[in-house]
Amino acid sequence: MSSNAENDKKSIPDIIIDKTRNCSYQRLRFFGKGGFAKCYEIQHTGTKEVFAGKIVPKSMMTKSSHKEKMAQEISIHRSLSHNHVVGFHSFFEDVSNIYIVLELCKRRSMMELHKRRKAITEPETRFFMHQILEGVRYLHNNRIIHRDLKLGNLFLNDELHVKIGDFGLAARIEFEGERKQTVCGTPNYIAPEILTRKGHSLEVDIWSLGCIMYTLLAGKPPFETSSLKDTYKRIKECEYRIPSSLRKPAVEMIVMQLQEDPLKRPSVDKLLQHQFFTSGIMPAALPLSCLTTAPRTDQLEKLALQRRPLHQINSNDDGRCDEKFSVPNGLTESQSNRQHLLSLRQQLVKLLCSKRKNRLQVLTDELSDPAAQPLVWISKWVDYSDKYGFGYQLCDESVGVMFNDTSKIVMLANGVNVHFITREGQEIYLTMDDYPPELVKKMKLLSYFRRYMSDYLMKTGASAVVRESDGLSRLPHLHQWFRSTLAVIMYLTNGALQINFQDHTKIILCPLMQAVTYIDVEKNFRTFRFSTIEKYGCDEKLFNNLEYALEKLNSVLGMPAVTPMMSCS
Template sequence: MSKKDIPMKEIPEILCDDNSGKRYTRGRFLGKGGFAKCFEITDHETKETLAGKIVPKALLVKPHQKEKMTQEISLHRSLNHDHVVGFHGFFEDKDFVYIVLELCKRRSLMELYKRRKALTEPETKYYMKQILLGVVYLHDKKIIHRDIKLGNLFLNNEMEVKIGDFGLATKVDFEGERKKTLCGTPNYIAPEVLGKKGHSFEVDTWSLGCVLYTLLVGKPPFETSTLKETYSRIKKNEYRIPHHVSPAAKTLIKRMLCNEPSSRPSAKEALESDFFNGYIPHKLPTTCLTMAPRFPEMQTQSQRKPLQDINGSDNTPAQMAGKKSEPNEICNNESPDFHMGELFEQLTKLIDSNPSHRNPVNMDEAEDPAANPVLWISKWVDYTDKYGLGYQLCDNSNGVLFNDSTRILLYANGEHIEYIDKDMSESYYTIRTYPDMLVKKVTLLKYFRNYMSEHLLKAGASMAPKEGDQLARLPFLRTWFRTRSAIVLHLSNGTLQINFFADHTKIILCPLMGAVTYIDDNRKFRTYRLSSLEKYGCCKELAHRLRYARTMLEKLKTSRASTARIKDQS
């Protein structure tokens, strides 16, 4: 009997730990993987929000499955480190095992990678340093993780990395012990595991090398279209490091991806490598989840290029106020059409499958909160008869797309301003210090901000300003238009948002995640992978809005107004 054929009990709304007397309310669905479903859970007593990993006992029938679960709990509960997902306890009832974990609200590095592909080197250093600190701790505790990959490296609200998922982890019982189990994830699996030669701590170093390469290059080092070819490349150590990767990073990658395990550096030695010299940001803003930050030290392919040399500037972010950046076509994650073609293909494939003609009993199966949008437009006001369109993003940052095709952005901290000229060049200022030519536009920006704050209802949660926000960069409103039934808004990171007037429903489409978020008339958010909707079907309401989105996208694609407002469509 397969997993899908096993009848599943309903997960209770209130989770009760009879041993400790603790009670938790089950909240928002977070996702699923393996045997488990994950939810936000709230402790009745402390009101703390945590993550509940819930495993049906009906799926733990074989001895090795129970043993694996026991081992995972046993290892994870023994750990306490800043860069390891916190373990808060476990309990069970007759139907389920409940594991209570630290909540990592910013998902994992996998979602970051899907939205951004290659990261900047300072960001990569920031993440890798934290991951390595966590791995040093695990290895000191004689634990090999054995499944280090982007999807198991989680991010909390402060953008700090936490190593999680100890389902494949094992403890070394004596010096020199070699483990024999074939386990891991194809793109990250070490050659000695594939060769069944016995393995130890060095497999984690190999996986870390794959993570480092993926973050800097934008794809895993050995990835191919087939498992057989990927494994062949791993065994032959066949990969290529692009020219743009710095010498120090190249050296570390080569050392970590050495075929001979004994020649790889330990996690501690990797931390001491030259790669970690130079600038490493102390904190990163949440906007990094969708847009490259603006470091004064750098000039990368994934960023609108500052005039400062990549390695030659010691300017602090504060010193950047008033500095100008050159126009750069790669400001939209290296997509010349702002991902419109990609999204059009995804929507066409889904619509051609007639998703609403199948009974969407499994729409819940298609739900994937990991693909939730990072930023979307929560408020807008149309004053184009005089000035332009003002809008607020869900993180409380504000922007205006003026009628003359210039743009101004006020960041969530209420302090930093970005001005984008008609030729797409950028200048950075503060709310108190800016040139005379911007006096009128800054005044209008403040007017729009105040009007939206006082008069308009917000369509989404706020994100409070945090340390590191001075490095933030925002997607800007690229173009928009109104029809009789909706307003269509297209952001520079590829996000297409459509707000329907009649019932106040909204859809937010992200081509990079291949996902749609549907905000219904009760303001409930649900995010679905388009490929999953193709497989499971969807309700008529959503199918209708997706067909409408494709029609609107066609208008955007054929319009020559690539950076401003498109005239009202019928």
């Protein structure tokens, strides 16, 4: 790690004192970084309330423009108060840093949701887009242009409510008809009038909303290419293709927002009245599991009944029912899992090649990326495969069994809902009190495994919180497992490969987040992007663990045991 980074870390005290308000905060775990800022969870030492502390070293604010930008961001954000805007609590400074105290959004941003899920369902898109639009309407009513609306700036709390954040590029409209001239934004979301320097106003946010909606439904941004030049060319020419899988109301709403002429784009009020929001299921809530797996659409309708009459959700204006969940790209579960493993293998080969010569580097917390930490992992397991199968508990206290006949069963943390997956991959929804007679033995075994792990294995993972939307949950489950002389290797249906070593350390590799999480014997989590390891290297132990993971991947995929060095030659 560079000396500057070490100095920055030392300059952030464990107890942060706000002299203007005569209070203090304890610095807790590292939460992420972006631009000049580092973010930590911080806890008010008096009230014990937890916040996000955005900390900017003054040493980074070398230009007057940096200070002006920071002052404008604070001025705009502190003036805002809305359910769908990240709460601004206070700001202060000391000799070394500027501190901004913000609402803590523990479920990260919608960018992580996108990376784990790619395309999401229409009901989920309605749920999120309605909240985003409500937040943007508030901003526009207050004559504020955000100018950087994107998935990475849309944060989620524990209820999966959207909070618009990061006002670093935001601007106020000072007078009627004012057009801003600054070229700013993020390539995949930037409006054409910004690129052509024709002057811009509130309409640029409408364009970005169109890009967000398209990305949620299609799984990738509308104008994305492999080069910035080509992306900007497509934006200027408003050249994009809409997948045939999207329904008519969704297509119409996207097209309305992605108008080349900003004056033809609708206001937020008009978008909130669009048919898209009334032509299908609008969930009242979503389960946390939808951050990694699509929810149960059979239950969405029941939850939506709380809000809308039955005739409005049973049919659509184009005569088709709302979409049901399917595996992306029409792949079977096994095909999808193999694709994940092949992708992970390719990532590991690239990573191990890049840093084989420079691997004795200790990765500090400052280089970690907590946002890439897995949402689901296996916290307990018991091997009874000599008679029945392999039992496990997920980190949220859900319990699953992979039976010797390759069928699987998962009981959610609420202790009520049960998902049975047949040998053919069909998913059947049950409850602990309602299941067919042929599953009596397997339900009994599920209860046995659950009781055994609760009574005899060390408690790990977070405690379960039962929510109204738990019935919508569809959790990843164990797809494959095997033992080796050194470890137990477990592969989940969300693409995560977990290896539990005999020394009680673990690694979890995720091809979607392109990251590895190392769990030490004290159960501390540290997650590093593969790109960070490629750049800085890693210590000997983690490097050896990654090599071992590649070796086991080759075995699972039935590929030759090619070492990274051989692949690099």
